[in-house]
Amino acid sequence: MEGIAIKPTSKPKTRLTIRVDHDLKQQAEVIAEAMGTNLPNLVNMFLAQLVNDNGMPFKPTHDKAVTEFDKAPR
Template sequence: MTKTSSLSIRVETETKDKAEAVCKELGTNLSNAVNIFLASLVRCNGFPFELKIETSNEETMQAMQEARKISRERSAKRYKNADDLIKDLLD
């Protein structure tokens, strides 16, 4: 028999309740979900998903500022829908 240990963690009540509901839909429980996560963490030697902070690079930020500026100009061309825009771009 495998030796087990207890793990006590603090989580927001709403998060816990929603996680329990998801687990129930999947036919499991929160304890099994945490065990699956921990086993994946060990197997991957890190998180089993990508951790990142979405940031835009300087070029993207400049392009977004330029787009905002252009959209405020009265002379900026306007389109009723995406199809009209695409048609104009292809012409």
């Protein structure tokens, strides 16, 4: 029997390091846990949807959010 090539079941991962407001992260962790997930899973979902939509998967609607989005480096 010849060798069988086994393809990996998952793609290689890379590390993403970001800085966020401490209180914001803590609040997000509580919400993520209540949803039965964690922040890394939510970030991965966001990135997948960003690629799928070829843009933001949501439209910021709060004035502060829009202002922060406009300030973000592109």
